[in-house]
Amino acid sequence: MNQEKQKIVIVGGVAGGASVAARARRLAEDAEIIMLERGPDVSFANCGLPYHVGGEIEDRDALAVQTPAKLKALLNLDVRTGSEVVNVQPAEKSVTVRTLEGEYELSYDKLVLAPGASPLRPPLAGIDDARVLTLRNLQDMDRLIDHVAQLDHVTIIGAGFIGLEVAEQLVHIGKKVTVVELQEQVLPLLDGEMTKGIEETMLANGVELILGDGIASFDPQANELVVKLNSGKEVRTELALLSIGVRPESELAANAGLELGPRGHIRVNDYMQTSDANIYAVGDVIESANPLSADAAGSDAYNAVPLGGPANRQGRTAADHIVLGEKAQAYPGTIGTAIVRVFDQAAGITGLSEKRLSQLGVDFKSVLVHADHHAGYYPGAERLTVKIMWDPESGRLLGGEAYGKEGVDKRLDVLATALRGKLTIDDLTHLELAYAPPFGSAKDPVNIAGFAAGNVMAGHVKTLASIPTDESVQIVDVRPAAMAAARPVANAINIPMVELRSRLGELDVNRPVATICVIGKTSYMAARVLSQNGFDAASIMGGVTQAL
Template sequence: MSMSRTERGPERLVVIGGDAAGMSAASQARRMKGPDELEIVAFERGHFASFSACGIPYWVGGEVTERDQLIARTPEEHRARGIDLRMRTEVTEIDVGGQRVRARDVESGGESWTSYDKLVIATGARPIRPDMPGAEAPGVHGVQTLDDGQALLDTLARTRGRRAVVVGAGYIGVEMAEALINRDYEVTVVNRGREPMSTLDPDMGRLVHEAMEGLGITMVNDAEVTKILTGDDGRARAVLTEDAEYPADVVVLGIGVRPETALARAAGLPLGTHGGLLTDLAMRVRGHENIWAGGDCVEVLDLVSGQERHVALGTHANKHGQVIGTNAGGGYATFPGVVGTAVSRVCDLEIARTGLREKDARRVGLQFESVTIEATSRAGYYPGASPMTVKMLAERRTGRLLGVQIVGREGAGKRVDIAAVALTAGMTVDRMTALDLGYAPPFSPVWDPVLVAARKASKAVRQRT
């Protein structure tokens, strides 16, 4: 006669990964059920849990002075809440059929199996390291975890030279370039795209290019890194492209990240075209009732294009964790998808985008009108008004908003939230022109720049129709 769940003791929830998605899921599951109903075991291979990866460039640059400011909750605080968080412990295998995971103590090398009733995979993403000579040499750094940030700071403290090369000009590359400028380094950014910030259309990326050069950063676009040269000591000394050699005392990789899904792949779990785990709306791994996944290791639905995409952002990871923890704890929640909102900064230049770029729209077969306007952040006569460029895409014939990009000074970046809400609501640009936004001269012109762009886009759609 089989025992009931009560007779066998509490269910066990195992979480792989101790950062945003994993520990949000564990914490939410604990709120749903106490230790007598649900045992929670979490594995984290690094030295830190529940930290802000987004804050690492500002820590490296010195704007955030203490590493611990980036830690939302310590392992001790998690354990005090009834979560068995095991640090410096790496899961090396998932046995789906046997409902267990194999974990290795990073310090001792000892291995053991832990069974689970429910499993959460929150393994995050890893920095892309180019497949080329020298990519693994000392002095070459990816920046994804607090361990990575600490390793980079240790290198900066030991390095006598003041020349840095950043490979890649996405969000991480641009933010790290600024951080190194703040550390008084001579910075060169080598970027294979036409302009920095490939998440923007090139015409908007050009504005970022000009701002970066204004900071004293040397921008090298349309350049593919072929090799990282090393010195007699084995350390990185230069970055080589087909056309030139750029001396470097430190190299930072800002090429982007890939989902960390080697464990999931080996276990036979379903992956998408971008290498991320595929889940349903409840963040449950497709085809597996008792396995959930969230954070940078999953693919999510783009609500504008209707396709799956990989978006590595802490905002989504924390939401995923809340949804997973609720469902694993016996409740019900869903994560409907994203519109692709992101915001960044290069010194005082704010960079924001949401929705589709021109090439995204073309790729999914959408025809569109594209407009660009220049406006100011405040009423033109009010002190501190600064220029702002807004680009807007609207679907031809329907006028449905497809995407917005904004580059400008103070007050530019967070304006993208207006567009993010409009995209989520499926609004047309004509409908947007009537939005009742807050107005006073210190905050915006009478016509907010986003609404000026919506008016121009609406006119373009009507003329085309």
């Protein structure tokens, strides 16, 4: 261990900066550790902000994780709130701090930048109106609560994770909510077919969804705010909440001459060091190597993941390297794991989506399966959808997504661990996951996804993501007749699976066949029967549950 006493200055608190300070103190009791925070709160649970807006978290103080007094008493930290760093002088190893009393210079041995990211506010007409809010800190939350208490209707701009959390919470307290999203789906990080259940439950709970349309401007009126969209449509509301993403607050780094990525994030190495070895950076302001895209694309791909979990681990890595030097473990990169609850549904992602892999030009395969979240014969089983992407050469898992009412977090956690461990689709089939009827099945949905992927890799089945529109393809609905009649598939021939072998003569062996069922399992069996009888057959993934 490096025994030399160090002066560590940390710019910013919350997850990343506070993690650096706490870990550094545990490793070095004699280090001088100074935290500088421009706001009044040095450590708060920003992921919990929407839930206090809706009253699920009743106590506001529960969100203020630590106060300067507590940090002083517990960790002997010198925490200075209301202290904004306005300049960094790398050559002099000092920073300029601005307070209400004036400015002063503060020297450092090691500097850690953790200023975070701020909500995007594009330069649109009317956007500076007091009724156009964002949600980043406790003060933003208080302002939002004060406003909505007097209002009936709120428009949320952006259908990402935070936007949907706030939408849910506002509905819980009796507000009418409109959500506007530029993309054609909610939760743009996920693949479109994985968000249908979320959209349906939002509509069922009275949320108005406007998808595929962006914000052109805001027109403030005396008693309302008119949100004008690119399509020409107007939304008349009382308050707008911007939730369209964040930008890294990297101006200090830029002015100090530190290397930045193409989107303005501070670029760091595996130990959170910037291009200046004495300056570290952690949290939402940085980009670091993506262990998935870098390997898959064969390039030094970087990503920025503004989440609390990675920020905490990055802070630990930075503190370890500051104190322990070469004995510190390298940060392995961020794969990106996120989940959201929206009313009675949950959806999430880990690793790379199909969309992202396509953007990167990476060769991949994917499957989508439906299964019960625990044993189907045990009361309360709920449908769970899992999608996985993998490298067709090595079989290594590249990404996973899930949605449903129950068990989504458990499967995402398993897939995230598999990604970190560089497991393959074959490994997924052999995972021994906790099983008892109230908790899971003998074949967990993750196992089933592995089985389905293995069938594709082995050439046992060809899959289709949607119902073919090519008229030369014979679409065979293998559901029972009554089920097929109740929810028919256009242009399909209904041949129930139990009758398929005896009715092969009704199909043209010289034309391709696409089979479909409820969730994709029976159609796989049908495709196997057909392919072994000379047909060019493929199964439609997810069945009518996904396709219709």
